[in-house]
Structure formats: structure tokens, C-alpha cells
Amino acid sequence: MTTERHVLVTVEGPKGTAEIVEVFVDGSNSPEYEVHFEDQVHVHKAEGAASIQATELVGN
Secondary structure (H helix, E strand, O other), rough: OEEEEEEEEEEEOOEEEEEEEEEEEEOOOEEEEEEEOOOOOEEEHHHHEEEEEEHHHHOO
């Protein structure tokens, strides 16, 4: 299986920086979205949910 990851946006705030990453797994038609913050990775089915969490994690 091949997995493609693309950083969509980097969110900065007073608590740090988070990246929202679009993830396509080979054979899947719809992506998942990961929020990378510090040593944590949070997985979401929707880009909007990932954006909300990234904004909250960085303190905005």
C-alpha cells in the first residue's frame, strides 16, 4: 500500500505550530486529515474538523 501525504497548511499561535496534512491511502477515493502538533498526531475524516482542532491546539 502506498500512502501520500501533503501538508495543506501550517497554523501558528501562541502555543506553537500545527500542520494539517492531507493523507491519501492507495485504493481510497477520499482523504483523511492529520493534525501534527508537537509529538501528537490526530486523525480526522473532514478538513474542517482538522482545521478547528489545529486552531485550538495552537491557542487561537
